[in-house]
Amino acid sequence: MTRKLIFAANWKMNKGPHETEDFIKSFVSNIKGEDLTCEVVIAPPFVSLSKLNDLLHEGNHGIQISAQNCSQFDAGAYTGEISALMLRELHVKHVILGHSERRSIYGESDEVINAKLTKALENNLKPIFCIGETLEEREGGKLEGVLRTQVTDGLKGISDRELAEVVIAYEPVWAIGTGVTATTEQAQEAHAFVRSLIADLYGEDAAAKIRIQYGGSVKPGNSGELMACPDIDGALIGGASLDAQSFFEVIKNGLVD
Numbered sequence: 001m002t003r004k005l006i007f008a009a010n011w012k013m014n015k016g017p018h019e020t021e022d023f024i025k026s027f028v029s030n031i032k033g034e035d036l037t038c039e040v041v042i043a044p045p046f047v048s049l050s051k052l053n054d055l056l057h058e059g060n061h062g063i064q065i066s067a068q069n070c071s072q073f074d075a076g077a078y079t080g081e082i083s084a085l086m087l088r089e090l091h092v093k094h095v096i097l098g099h100s101e102r103r104s105i106y107g108e109s110d111e112v113i114n115a116k117l118t119k120a121l122e123n124n125l126k127p128i129f130c131i132g133e134t135l136e137e138r139e140g141g142k143l144e145g146v147l148r149t150q151v152t153d154g155l156k157g158i159s160d161r162e163l164a165e166v167v168i169a170y171e172p173v174w175a176i177g178t179g180v181t182a183t184t185e186q187a188q189e190a191h192a193f194v195r196s197l198i199a200d201l202y203g204e205d206a207a208a209k210i211r212i213q214y215g216g217s218v219k220p221g222n223s224g225e226l227m228a229c230p231d232i233d234g235a236l237i238g239g240a241s242l243d244a245q246s247f248f249e250v251i252k253n254g255l256v257d
């Protein structure tokens, strides 16, 4: 089974519309003439989505747009929230859900994340569903239990057809923004385990098809070895995606067999 690699830039709370424009100008000149055999996604803050859409529309560069969050509700008295339907209006294709920063800083539970996944899918947004353990959980021998709960509870009620629209991102919390990357063995082992969870829940065929990105201190120097792992199907990149050249190199190096 060959799965198309998917590289997604998670800019977190960085780059307003001006910086988004600067980035896209450089990045587009980086990828010009390159035959990138992968999907490329950029997830800017909400306020830059419209600008990003305009910029990408001008040149039809094949770059897809993602949001970093969406509400679990349709509309109404939810101050500060953005609905999945509003994102669709801005031509957003993906939405990152369940990121560890949303879980730990904003207290999002598996139940809330499940409601958001459900709402995103109802509105034809493709979730990038993040899971991952803390260092304490890993060292306490809880890795598999944590991943099982996050996957099972996060995907509750999601149909086989809907699952086909989901990308999973395995992001060990201890590797995010720390410069410490999981070793290829650690990453491959966790990815294979997540795929086995999907096989238990949805069958072998769905498990073989679903893409599982790795995230956590991915950079140009390690993306090649990570992408060479059989169960790693792309990356969700934070810090190294903020610079156009470095994001380009992560992708380029990751595409080398």
Ligand code: 13P
Binding pocket: 010, 099, 171, 175, 176, 177, 178, 179, 215, 216, 217, 218, 236, 237, 238, 239, 240
């Ligand atoms: P870093 O690449 O900065 O470690 O961030 C990873 C991440 O959280 C992507 O969602």
